[in-house]
Amino acid sequence: MSRNRKTIGRTFTPSTFSHIANNENSQIFTLSSGSKVEFTLVTVPAEEVEIGTFVVQEVNGRDQAALTPESLKDITRTLPMQQFFPAIGVRRNNKIEILDGSRRRAAAILCHTKLTVLVTEEALSVDDARNLAKDIQTAREHNIREVGLRLLALKNSGLSQKEIAESEHLSQAKVTRALQAAAVSGEMLSVFPVQSELSYQDYKALYSAEALIHAQGETVSEIITQLKEDIDAIRHQAQAAEDEIKDKLVALFRQKSASLTQPKGEETVVTSLWRFEDKNRFARKKSKGRMFSYEFNRLPTELQVEIDNAVQQVLEKHLTK
Template identity: 40%
Template sequence: MAKKKAVIGLTDNQPGADESKRNLAKANLESLPEQLRRDLEITDTGLHEYLVKKFGIEATSNEVEWILESGKKETFIEVKLSYEQVKNETYVDFQVNGRDQELLNQNNLSDLSTLDFQQFYPAIGCRVENLINILDGSRRRAYFLLKKGAIRSFTVLLAQGNISESDAKALAKSLQSAKEHNLYEIGKRCELYKDAGLKSQEEIAKALGISRTKVTRAMQAASIGRDLYHLFNDINELTVKDYAALTKVEKALASREDRAELLSNVESGLDRDVKEILDALRQLIMTVPKKQAPAVSVTSLVEFDDKNRHARKKVKGRNVNYEFGRLSASEQDHIDKAIQSALDELFGNT
């Protein structure tokens, strides 16, 4: 009789076998880069040749070695990825790269049209599990994807080993070769630092290497909804004054349930510049009728001889309040017990 396959002492049909297999697979993946390096040396096999044969990655002979912020030396090799590989096997982590991919479009990427003929600078990436995290070159990646295969390949300098998140962030910051991040993107990074425990703007400013004033403006920009930014052809054209104007628009529309409907009436497009769109938004918040506060309905529950005593019910929208005045302690206790009994019956409180 054939024996059952066992993983760490467990057969396939025993409880926990699947979890053990997953843990073993994860451990194998962690040690894979170093094991691959050793095996290639022993077998005298070139890494470029191996990547082409096993993963379909066309590699060139170019490679560089950089010293990361931690002091670790890392070798990067130049590889060429197809459209399908870039689409399915690469991604951009905002926490590392800092570029909001949803705000990239044909218009604000038009300065990269030379990629149609030649990619002068490779993107920089590292492997995270089975995908490539693009540390630098996310705009070039976005432009390449917009062309949907019209450009033959996308060149990436790919790290051979593992890179820690802190090294990846530092490398992405030092390699930034495209447009400076806009105020909204900086604000989103400020929010990440705040969520990580940096509570004061001074701490965040120091961590990002910018002024406290810029942190304040950036966090205001980050509070503005993306639906407003999507009205503009290129968010990078917005000035500090423009962001201030958008902050006012955001406050005026923040709690409106008809926000999407209102913004759909704002004309935008390639022929509309920043000033025209801002003027339309200003006009919108000036003319849109303010939502009326829900009317307050007051009902007297008891008619007391003493005018200073009262028991009434107030209804405002979906909020209901019961108010009592000048009741004795025993009367209040009796009402409390009645309310608690009703709540227990309705909601099962104990």
């Protein structure tokens, strides 16, 4: 590129990127088209990672909405100290598109730390970029939904499921399962702290639950609002393992969607009696018809004793003959 050419848009200068160009810090990759491309090691400063790099999900293959702080704990624990493998990227419009390493990128943004990337200046085609990203995957294996999101892009381009299966060397059954997992809305999945824990059977259950929700004229957003207290209580169980939290959330959606098909009876009305800063603590009353109950969680023993005494006194006042 000519040095006299005026650059349009944001420019990353040598002071912004530590660009090390020597044989020890470069690598040659062979693309699916057969051409060989040189990648050079670049260090992106912490303050530039979010704005100076980006990810195209259809190319990278990783579901970016699933990169929650909980799902990145294995990387954020070590990244501030050292990055074991560089991400792989291509420079486009003065920014770096991350082909492989979007989890490392997301973790670097969370930790506000630098990110090392092997970058090529060559203009890669979408097919070359997508195939390269698939060939050099170094992070966690893509889950069934992430496979489905990648296949969905192929389906939207006009390919049939049979053609997708042949081009991706997958069985038609796996293509069907992956596309079904991709059909579950991001809104429903947003309540799961670690989406990688979800299995195909979980996605199948959520897909069916979402279909029932829509069939009854409800929206996922409305259901999540109705279940907010239960969802928060499950997510904040400190001693629960990630898969246990996932199982309870899936069961919650299955139960709620199933209840929508039942004949409408009297609904349970939940009234909060006190607002706590700690989401795991609550004091509430539940009413359904002539039946009601009070529920408390994580209250001091002294307060429990006082509540017991108060209830006993009120009962004696009104029921003692």
